[in-house]
Amino acid sequence: MIVCVAHNIISPLGSTSAENYAAVKSGMSALKKYDGLWGLPEPFVASLLDRNAYKDERYTIDEQIVIASISKALENTNIDTKSSKVLFILSTTKGNVFLLDKNENGYPQDRVRLGMMAREVTKHFGNPNEPIVVSNACISGVCAQIEAMRYLESGEYNYVIVCGVDVQSAFIVSGFQSFKALSPDECKPFDAHRCGLNLGDAAATIIYTKKDKVNDNEWVACRGAIRNDANHISGPSRVGEGSFRALRIALGDLNPEKLAFINAHGTATPYNDEMESIAIERAGLAGVPVNSLKGYYGHTMGAAGVLETIISMQAVNDHNILGTRGFETLGVTHPLDVSNQNRATEKRAFIKLLSGFGGCNAALLMAKGGLK
Amino acid sequence: MMKHSVIITPEHVLVDGNPLMHNEKGSALLTELYRNHIGDYPKFFKMDTLSKLGFIASELLLNIEGDRDFEPREDRAVIFFNRSASLQADTHYQSTIQDPEHFFPSPAAFVYTLPNIVTGEIAIRNKYFGETSFMVIDDYDEQIIMKNLKNAFQDPITKSIIGGWVECSDEEHFEAKIFLMEK
Numbered sequence: 040m041i042v043c044v045a046h047n048i049i050s051p052l053g054s055t056s057a058e059n060y061a062a063v064k065s066g067m068s069a070l071k072k073y074d075g076l077w078g079l080p081e082p083f084v085a086s087l088l089d090r091n092a093y094k095d096e097r098y099t100i101d102e103q104i105v106i107a108s109i110s111k112a113l114e115n116t117n118i119d120t121k122s123s124k125v126l127f128i129l130s131t132t133k134g135n136v137f138l139l140d141k142n143e144n145g146y147p148q149d150r151v152r153l154g155m156m157a158r159e160v161t162k163h164f165g166n167p168n169e170p171i172v173v174s175n176a177c178i179s180g181v182c183a184q185i186e187a188m189r190y191l192e193s194g195e196y197n198y199v200i201v202c203g204v205d206v207q208s209a210f211i212v213s214g215f216q217s218f219k220a221l222s223p224d225e226c227k228p229f230d231a232h233r234c235g236l237n238l239g240d241a242a243a244t245i246i247y248t249k250k251d252k253v254n255d256n257e258w259v260a261c262r263g264a265i266r267n268d269a270n271h272i273s274g275p276s277r278v279g280e281g282s283f284r285a286l287r288i289a290l291g292d293l294n295p296e297k298l299a300f301i302n303a304h305g306t307a308t309p310y311n312d313e314m315e316s317i318a319i320e321r322a323g324l325a326g327v328p329v330n331s332l333k334g335y336y337g338h339t340m341g342a343a344g345v346l347e348t349i350i351s352m353q354a355v356n357d358h359n360i361l362g363t364r365g366f367e368t369l370g371v372t373h374p375l376d377v378s379n380q381n382r383a384t385e386k387r388a389f390i391k392l393l394s395g396f397g398g399c400n401a402a403l404l405m406a407k408g409g410l411k
Numbered sequence: 412m413m414k415h416s417v418i419i420t421p422e423h424v425l426v427d428g429n430p431l432m433h434n435e436k437g438s439a440l441l442t443e444l445y446r447n448h449i450g451d452y453p454k455f456f457k458m459d460t461l462s463k464l465g466f467i468a469s470e471l472l473l474n475i476e477g478d479r480d481f482e483p484r485e486d487r488a489v490i491f492f493n494r495s496a497s498l499q500a501d502t503h504y505q506s507t508i509q510d511p512e513h514f515f516p517s518p519a520a521f522v523y524t525l526p527n528i529v530t531g532e533i534a535i536r537n538k539y540f541g542e543t544s545f546m547v548i549d550d551y552d553e554q555i556i557m558k559n560l561k562n563a564f565q566d567p568i569t570k571s572i573i574g575g576w577v578e579c580s581d582e583e584h585f586e587a588k589i590f591l592m593e594k
Contacts (some may be wrong), residue, residue, distance in 0.1 A: 136524075139501055141509055151498070152549060153547040154548050157549075169555060170548075172546060174545055174546065176528075186546075186559075189565050192565060209508060213514075215521075217516040217518045217521055218518045265543065267541065268540075269483070269537075269538045272535070284485060288568070397528045398543070399531065
């Protein structure tokens with residue numbers, strides 16, 4: 040079984056997983072309105088780290104939060120990152136893309152390549168293996184975990200360190216604005232009045248290993264799948280094809296009643312949330328509570344799949360189904376069980392669901408103590 | 412098991428190791444290959460260079476496999492690696508926002524600033540509902556790629572993979588080395 044041995048989140052809501060979970064549980068959000076930032080002509084709402092807090096000139100801000108997040112995740116483990124039996128997998132969509140801006144000259148230009156950024160990280164930890172960077176749009180964070188599970192199953196490595204990261208910039212924000220995908224206010228996942236997403240900064244780390252036996256408190260990554268809509272490169276399938284197929288495999292033969300919740304992508308764009316409602320219903324999961332964390336963090340892109348898996352594990356540990364911040368009235372065709380309030384649960388498993396540009400979708404089943 | 416392979420560089424095209432005749436080089440080569448071997452998919456002209464390259468390479472690969480019925484299927488994955496991710500599209504998009512006096516970001520340019528779009532283009536063309544994935548390593552490494560693709564067969568449905576290396580740093584510099592692999 041593939042077991043989570045440590046994790047960390049660095050976000051505007053905190054620098055440990057526990058701080059982040061406590062903030063989310065109490066309903067906090069770092070979403071704020073920015074007007075004129077980075078010279079952008081239109082204002083936007085986002086969850087941003089304080090750029091002034093990252094002053095190490097050797098590393099870009101992305102690299103600094105990746106290194107900090109992995110270091111904190113490693114703190115209470117005895118993992119030797121210099122070992123060839125440890126693999127690093129980074130999950131990011133845009134990495135150091137801000138280096139393409141002609142006014143940026145503080146770093147070597149080749150660090151705009153994701154593989155070079157990843158090498159800076161493995162060099163820092165003295166790891167001899169070539170790092171793998173998963174860059175699969177918004178589903179990267181779940182894909183990276185599925186890759187980790189496969190590498191561990193194949194027996195080649197003892198530990199896989201998965202870190203997801205993205206830091207917002209004029210490049211990303213202007214692109215989403217050109218798509219008219221950003222909400223002018225705080226996002227409203229699954230709500231009748233939702234009108235777009237917010238973006239966010241974060242780095243999040245999960246370390247996995249393989250074990251023959253697990254105890255009741257250990258988190259097991261049971262199974263996951265990546266599926267394509269085969270429909271459109273920038274819009275989700277109208278029938279939720281890829282998400283439905285990914286969900287079906289992640290669920291497998293598990294009774295849906297064992298699921299505490301589905302932690303959806305829930306970006307709060309009209310199309311995404313509608314598509315997820317269709318996919319969830321098609322997969323026979325309409326009775327399972329659904330939540331989205333985008334109202335707390337915005338869409339953290341390459342970090343989202345890792346960050347949201349960690350928050351969801353902690354919620355189950357705390358017997359809690361987190362409320363969907365920003366949600367008021369259901370605004371999707373299929374009757375999903377969404378609430379803006381925290382709710383109690385004694386169930387021990389959840390599914391993390393994501394979808395992204397390129398028609399890609401991913402689902403991952405996590406179960407505390409494994410599947411009995 | 413490797414069934415078929417296609418290699419495309421700005422100067423050469425090899426299909427299962429045999430040179431394919433062509434007159435053009437660089438970006439014009441991709442257009443020539445489209446006109447001579449595909450021709451019925453005008454979406455090609457909207458694609459960035461990375462997507463054009465991966466699309467053409469996959470078409471040549473699937474033409475040798477033959478029997479193209481375009482029936483929906485879930486048992487085939489598309490998994491690519493490269494070095495520069497979507498650098499050509501990124502550089503192009505950056506040029507549309509660099510100058511505040513000429514600030515014209517467009518969704519058509521932005522969507523290609525994700526390297527996995529090429530895997531989506533191939534899935535759409537062929538109605539593949541299977542796994543699509545894109546990964547980046549800083550140097551071509553056949554061992555890393557082959558091990559990763561072998562791992563991808565752990566998926567309960569995947570029986571074959573269009574996989575390999577699809578690299579493009581700008582419109583005139585690219586390299587595809589892809590193959591069709593069966594479980």
